[in-house]
Amino acid sequence: MLKFQRGWSLVVGALLLVPLTGRAVETPDVIAVIANVNTPVTIAAKDELRAIFQTKKLTWPDGSAVRAFNLPEESSYRRGFDAAVLGLDPERVLRFWLDRKIRGGERPPLKVPSSTVMLRVVSKTPGAIGYVEAAVVDKSVKVVAKVVNGMVIKP
């Protein structure tokens, strides 16, 4: 009986500690990575998306400019995208861009306020790439990847 109680105490104690040390990010089920219909890309792999959204890759294969757009930091889609593609939780994302600024590196992607605006901006901007909740995607853009349960997959 004593062993049983000690075992449960350990389990409960461990569960109590999880919020202190865990960095889990609650992610939406499906995020669609969308691009302007004229961008010279049909499928974007995770590593390519990471380079784009860390502004290391700034040109498409045809030499045109990549214009990446982010949702605001507080958006669950932004957090899910950052966790899946960049492998960073919100705190580390902020630190990443602060470090980049102080090093004199490239600027972060521009932010748009909502999925609706993201859809409109990506559809109208040459070279644009962004991400939205999958349910709002229409034919004005093309889907180049999906984030499903934290994994980047082909569309």
Next chain:
Amino acid sequence: MRCRADVTPGIVKLAALICLLSSSSSAQDAPAGTPPVDEAPASQPQATPPADVQAIAAATDDSEVAALKARIAALEAKQAEAEVSALVAEPTAADEAAERELLHIYGFVEVGYSHVLIPKSSFLYNVAPTRAGSFVLGNLDLYFDAQPTDRVRALAEVRFTNYPHGEETNFGGIGGTYQRVDTTTHDFGSASGNMTNRWGGIIIENAWAQYRLTDYLQIRAGQFLAPVGVWYVDHGSPTLIALTLPFFVSNEIVPLHQTGIQFLGDVTLGAVDLLYRAYVSNGRTPGLLDFTNDKALGARFAATITNDYTLTLGTSFYWGRVNDIQKNITAVSPRLTVAWDDVLDYTETVAGGDVSLDIGDWRLRSEGYFRRITYEPGKHLALDAPGQFRANAHEYDVYALAAYSLPAGFEVFLYGEYWHFLSSLGSDVVIAGLGLTYRITATAQLKAQVNRAFWYDFDSGADRSRNNFSSIYARFIVAF
């Protein structure tokens, strides 16, 4: 009541109903062309409402309700059309992206407290700027980041300082006259006659323009921070893990600021990001201009693997020739003759490597560098003592830094460094440090670090422990 055309779509239906009802109500109370009800004479008879309002008010059967619904639907359609037109016409983020905001201004400020505790037995005890603890203004850096087009970018980073005020330039006694720079000036523009000011200086950290041909090839020209390892580029206190710089940085084993042309690029191959930086520069110069045509050459290559961890392996090289001259007047007759004399001439070769690993709550950094200095005969660096010159030498420095993130924004770090160089205090120094960072927000942090320096002379075996000292640093750092 007026019906506005910019009603949001979510309340279009409600607004339409309100408009209809209020217009019919208003029409009943105060038809067009008549004064408002509360201004109308009491004896004035009620005006007759327009026919359409009367019809709406009198609507009782289903067909009239259907007509009303149709009218609401028409109003909704008109409203939606107006909204779409407005959205198309308004400046969008796409336009913003096309224009690439021309100028970003940002920076950071760092203030704090420093205390170096040097024992009386050490030579440094009487040489140090102060024996006391002192509040200090650290860095006040401003960045001006201009990006007029997708391919063109310019960055200027300036540090504002109070220097050179307070700088000791000579010791007294047999050394001559004790001298300290005093930049105090009278503030003649002040309305108070006895006001004084201390002027300070501006240090240009970065001032360059860059053109991007592709992601693999960008050309940067101007003054830039030498791309050497981790610490040289991570020069800002908001980015650095520890407060104390490694010796190879503070002693500029490679010139920190270089003026020249740099070629740089990034390539992503799967989970591996490759980076190169290669530059041609004036190298280390006593003034602002290079006195030789042997330009300095430097390069850095690094590979970053991103997985559940981020691992970066890098290597850096530098070769430069350092030359100094004096111009001496050797004759005034029959004509003024000025001789150009080389007084210092040496080459320096630097090579090193770096490793960074971010895994879980750990951040690990380590760098090591080696420098070889070879003088030309008769062109050695003169020391302070008359007739003494510095010999050909080599030095090396290596450090390791481990930081661990704790809950609630705390991060603890351990620092260790070994430096071998030529010095009258000893040829070898070991630094052991312990520090704590508290991140108040993403952009504000408190940092404290305690160091202990141990001096040795491994070559001769002489005891140099009298020079050991401790130091305490605390900084409040805010990026903006």
